[in-house]
Amino acid sequence: MxxxxxxxxxxxxxxxxxxxxxxxxxxxxxxxxxxxxxxxxxxxxxxxxxxxxxxxxxxxxxxLTRWQKVQLARHPERPYTLDYIYMMMQDFVELSGDRHYYDDKAIVGGFARLEDTDAGYCRSVMVIGHQKGRDTKSNLYRNFGMAQPEGYRKALRLMKLAEKFNRPVITLIDTPGAFPGIEAEERGQAEAIARNLIEMASLRVPVICVIIGEGASGGAIGIGVGDRILMEENTWYSVISPESCSSILWRSWKYKEQAAEALKLTADDLLSQGIIDRIVEEPVGGAHRDPEAMASTLKSVLIEELTALEQKQPEELVRQRREKFAGMGVWNEEEGE
CATH class of the missing domain: 1.10.287 (Helix Hairpins)
Structure with missing residues (x-):
């Protein structure tokens, strides 16, 4: 046991x-x-x-402190993408491969049916997400949820397929970052992520992105451009992990708790900054305490959000999505002399 x-x-x-x-x-x-x-x-x-x-x-x-929420987001018993798919959806058909090199097991995706008979909702959707393993063997198979270029190209292929058949896209984000190996860079890691950002900004179907665990750096944003960005209550989303931030600023991982506080990476922080749109409440104690209840809550939220988004025309979706991300951050423009 x-x-x-x-x-x-x-x-x-x-x-x-x-x-x-x-x-x-x-x-x-x-x-x-x-x-x-x-x-x-x-x-x-x-x-x-x-x-x-x-x-x-x-x-x-x-x-909870910000560091404690980071720990909860990484809890090994927390539900992962495939867990949510099988708890929330029916008739999942996994689609594999990027049609260029190979099938990256750190990202899974395919068509599935999202249905709630009580709400009178039934819709075929494209669901894509990072997938971690539960033990050493499965983590090696899934590369610890760290996608390589082929994973992002597979995700983009599935998104374009969803657009072709007018199906909404749901992405579930849970990664410590894109795979940092030299071979991934040689095969175009940065280009693959950048291409996804461009293409996701222009998809003519509703796109909902949900951070279900860790949302680290480009690995997260590579499937994270959507009409609605949601975060589960005890997750984190940041350009860098607390440990890496501590290592850069203090030359040591010992200050990861201070780094987490400074990064303001929790759902509450990001909602107040306008980076995300909604927090999905977790069972008391975290999603791992009652995965079925967490999946039921997330399913209800997804149906509610999709119902609203499907009322909009494709042109309006694209325009609002681009304005949403263009409006993030703070900058000054100065005229040259």
Whole structure:
């Protein structure tokens, strides 16, 4: 059985939850033995402890530092792209290869059906995202979610295919960055990402981008130009990771927490800066605590956003998307002498 990963700031809650489980075992034993007095007393203690656990959990997760949110975004039990696809969608048909060199397993994508009978919504969509592994073998297979040029070219091929058949594009972003190897640069890593930025800005179908974990640098923006940019509550999105920033500024990784604070890379930070459009709420404790609930919430948000975007004409989508990204940042223009 795999060992459960517990982050340092989660330990007080995990310890109380373990105590709660022990008390429930005792309660079941007492009930089987028909010890009414002991059963009633245990019931009262369990209810009191449940309230205490819930209060502690909310207190911890409502006051996370930026570095702690980075840790949650990297949690190995957090749902990845394929998890979301199979929990949210039906009839997923994966499409492979960039038609030039090979199939990059760090990016997956294909057509799928996004459906909610209660909302009366059913739509075929193109879903594309970074995919990490769960263990050493699968991480090597997926290159730790770090795409190479072929991954971005595959993503672009699928986006253009979606445009051809008038299907919305949904991208799920979760990467520590584009693969930095020399061979990736030799095969045109920078050009592949730059080409995606140009082409995504001009796609004539709705495009929604969701940061579901890590959103690092060009690796993230390579599939991150859309009409609506969403971030799950405990994710990060930045031009550089806290560790790399610390290494550059302080010549050491020891200052990663200070770097995370300075980078302002959380969903709340980016919403206030106008970089993203919406925060998708996670279950208390993070998406890994209840992946099904997280997928259900994200699915509802995607349907709501797509319903609004599909009311717009292609020309309006392209114009607003370009204006959105052109308006980011702060700059001054000075006339020359």
């Amino acid at each position: 795999a060992t459960k990963v517990v982050l340092d700031f989660e330990k007080p809650v995990i310890e109380l939850e373990a105590k709660l489980d022990e008390m429930r075992v005792c309660l079941n034993k007492s009930a089987r033995e028909h010890n009414t007095v002991e059963t009633d007393e245990l019931n009262r203690e369990i209810l009191a402890l449940e309230d205490k656990v819930e209060a502690l959990r909310r207190s911890i997760y409502q006051n």
